[in-house]
Amino acid sequence: MTNAIEAEGLVKVYPARRGSTEVRALDGVDLQVPQGTVLGLLGPNGAGKTTTVRILTTLLRPDAGRATVAGYDVVTQSNEVRASIGLSGQYAAVDENLTGWENLYMFGRLYGMPKADAKMRANELLEQFTLADAGGRTIKTYSGGMRRRLDLAAALIGKPNLLFLDEPTTGLDPRSRLGMWDVIRGLVREGTTLLLTTQYLEEADELADTIAVVDTGKIIAQGTADELKAQVGGERIEVVVRDRAMLPAARELLGSAAAGEVEFDEHTRRLTAASTGGAQQLVAIVQAMGDAGIEIDDITLRRPTLDDVFLTLTGHHTADETVEENV
Amino acid sequence: MSVQQSGAVSDAMVITWRNLKRIPRIPELAIFAILQSIMFVLLFAFVFGGAIPLPGGGDYKEFLMPGIFAQTIAFASATTAIGMTDDMGKGLIDRFRSLPMSRSAVLSGRTVADTIYQAGILVVLMLAGLVVGWRVHNGLAEFLLAVALLLGFAHVMAWLGIWIGLSVPNTETAQQLTFVTIFPLTFISNVFVPPASLPAILQPIAEWNPVSTLTAATRELFGNPNPYVGDGIPGQYPILVTLAWMVVFLVIFAPLAIRKYRNTSR
Numbered sequence: 001m002t003n004a005i006e007a008e009g010l011v012k013v014y015p016a017r018r019g020s021t022e023v024r025a026l027d028g029v030d031l032q033v034p035q036g037t038v039l040g041l042l043g044p045n046g047a048g049k050t051t052t053v054r055i056l057t058t059l060l061r062p063d064a065g066r067a068t069v070a071g072y073d074v075v076t077q078s079n080e081v082r083a084s085i086g087l088s089g090q091y092a093a094v095d096e097n098l099t100g101w102e103n104l105y106m107f108g109r110l111y112g113m114p115k116a117d118a119k120m121r122a123n124e125l126l127e128q129f130t131l132a133d134a135g136g137r138t139i140k141t142y143s144g145g146m147r148r149r150l151d152l153a154a155a156l157i158g159k160p161n162l163l164f165l166d167e168p169t170t171g172l173d174p175r176s177r178l179g180m181w182d183v184i185r186g187l188v189r190e191g192t193t194l195l196l197t198t199q200y201l202e203e204a205d206e207l208a209d210t211i212a213v214v215d216t217g218k219i220i221a222q223g224t225a226d227e228l229k230a231q232v233g234g235e236r237i238e239v240v241v242r243d244r245a246m247l248p249a250a251r252e253l254l255g256s257a258a259a260g261e262v263e264f265d266e267h268t269r270r271l272t273a274a275s276t277g278g279a280q281q282l283v284a285i286v287q288a289m290g291d292a293g294i295e296i297d298d299i300t301l302r303r304p305t306l307d308d309v310f311l312t313l314t315g316h317h318t319a320d321e322t323v324e325e326n327v
Numbered sequence: 328m329s330v331q332q333s334g335a336v337s338d339a340m341v342i343t344w345r346n347l348k349r350i351p352r353i354p355e356l357a358i359f360a361i362l363q364s365i366m367f368v369l370l371f372a373f374v375f376g377g378a379i380p381l382p383g384g385g386d387y388k389e390f391l392m393p394g395i396f397a398q399t400i401a402f403a404s405a406t407t408a409i410g411m412t413d414d415m416g417k418g419l420i421d422r423f424r425s426l427p428m429s430r431s432a433v434l435s436g437r438t439v440a441d442t443i444y445q446a447g448i449l450v451v452l453m454l455a456g457l458v459v460g461w462r463v464h465n466g467l468a469e470f471l472l473a474v475a476l477l478l479g480f481a482h483v484m485a486w487l488g489i490w491i492g493l494s495v496p497n498t499e500t501a502q503q504l505t506f507v508t509i510f511p512l513t514f515i516s517n518v519f520v521p522p523a524s525l526p527a528i529l530q531p532i533a534e535w536n537p538v539s540t541l542t543a544a545t546r547e548l549f550g551n552p553n554p555y556v557g558d559g560i561p562g563q564y565p566i567l568v569t570l571a572w573m574v575v576f577l578v579i580f581a582p583l584a585i586r587k588y589r590n591t592s593r
């Protein structure tokens with residue numbers, strides 16, 4: 001299998017500006033994405049996901065390292081790269097004052113399609129993305145989810161075999177997110193090679209064959225979702241105790257019932273540990289806590305989040321503590 | 328590279344189409360551009376006009392209108408600059424740059440569209456001029472040449488606008504910057520008052536100012552009063568000097584704009 005995307009030692013330094021020092025956004029990124037597979041680039045805010053995507057899609061020049069996309073060098077053969085890819089950036093980039101149809105028609109024409117083909121393709125894509133009814137309205141009147149879909153449609157104008165999606169579901173409500181996942185899965189089924197960035201482990205898990213975890217400009221782990229989860233330790237049990245004084249007791253109890261380290265936060269009275277026995281174990285822990293006289297405000301079984309991955313891989317939390325699993 | 332060349336014209340036409348489509352969707356922009364100019368017409372024709380006697384006794388409104396046209400056209404750079412920063416901020420420029428299209432088309436398409444837009448505004452202003460008493464006294468050929476000069480100047484100002492638009496961080500700055508550069512240019516000129524009434528150090532500026540030469544050129548071509556003809560080259564050959572200004576602006580700002588565009592976030 002040949003690699004659709006290959007990057008070696010990518011470095012990008014944003015020069016210092018007034019009021020800020022220089023930022024080493026990428027610090028030696030290596031990536032290989034075999035033809036027909038999906039790579040999920042997983043990382044918190046500011047990790048360097050967008051910078052990576054912008055370099056691979058020829059919008060930004062790397063300061064060091066090299067990359068080929070569809071076999072073409074992103075710096076010296078940028079025209080060829082652009083003819084081979086579709087890009088949907090982090091923020092929907094469509095013309096607010098044109099209608100959905102006009103946007104797609106325009107991008108089709110700019111892709112080099114004759115008028116008739118561009119018209120047909122615009123209709124086809126509106127249909128495919130269930131935007132046919134809204135196709136005659138200006139984008140200003142679209143919801144965030146509709147904009148996102150139209151932006152993705154625009155990326156597909158030239159039927160690219162190679163697609164870059166930068167946080168395609170950030171800001172979408174749970175239903176729109178599931179809809180977007182379906183669309184993306186459909187594309188992948190047809191053989192599209194995909195590089196997608198996300199802040200959600202669950203999303204990478206759902207869509208990607210391989211996940212690369214990126215932090216402060218470096219790939220800190222890479223593997224299949226299962227490999228990564230094995231490292232992180234599957235589901236988590238999270239307990240919030242009523243009385244702060246009970247924290248040490250609860251910690252001890254949880255430590256003996258669950259696997260590995262128990263992490264706890266004095267302030268929120270929250271304890272977290274890797275689960276080994278699913279719901280059954282949860283019930284047992286509730287029981288045991290009750291027996292020990294530890295009052296519980298909340299207890300849940302949840303999938304590991306990006307934050308858990310980070311804690312396991314780096315020993316520190318993501319810089320952004322508010323990352324939440326919201327599906 | 329050859330693919331890029333052959334598509335440049337058709338890509339530019341698509342971009343022009345896109346920019347023209349937007350105009351009726353944001354009518355406020357055109358309406359305020361026109362209102363601003365009409366406000367100047369009313370202010371100077373009816374409020375200050377009586378206090379400014381023209382040597383030789385021409386009609387002040389006929390004297391004023393070509394200056395208003397030139398002033399409006401000079402402000403065309405603001406429209407372009409704001410549009411360009413807006414496209415940058417909304418990520419559209421990135422999208423264009425990710426397509427296998429001609430890169431110059433994004434700029435040339437916009438300058439063409441903005442020139443057509445200014446032509447529309449010019450038509451409205453000419454009609455307004457006719458209402459307040461402005462008249463054309465020369466033949467069709469002179470009239471068309473005057474219009475061509477105005478639109479040529481609009482096109483050149485659009486290139487200046489692109490360069491400004493790509494050089495500033497946001498639309499507010501684009502607006503402010505064009506405002507503070509273009510406004511003095513239109514006032515240190517022959518548009519509203521006799522240049523001789525300006526302080527001595529400003530007089531050469533008023534004389535060579537492209538807004539002045541464009542105004543003088545169109546006054547002559549429309550057959551409107553042009554009482555302040557200096558002895559210098561700009562006074563004697565306003566049409567040629569205006570053309571020269573257009574070439575100079577184009578040669579400076581078009582390459583600057585294109586280079587800026589190529590280097591944008593690369």
Ligand SMILES: Nc1ncnc2c1ncn2[C@@H]1O[C@H](COP(=O)(O)OP(=O)(O)OP(=O)(O)O)[C@@H](O)[C@H]1O
Pocket residue numbers: 014015023024025043044045046047048049050051052090199
């Ligand atoms: N144009 C720029 N100028 C200066 N610094 C920048 C610029 N773009 C990004 N950075 C910095 O580079 C780093 C990486 O940014 P990048 O946008 O690639 O992160 P990201 O992983 O996409 O984050 P997010 O999840 O917030 O989109 C950040 O520290 C950011 O502040």
Ligand SMILES: [Mg+2]
Pocket residue numbers: 049050051090166
């Ligand atoms: Mg990003």
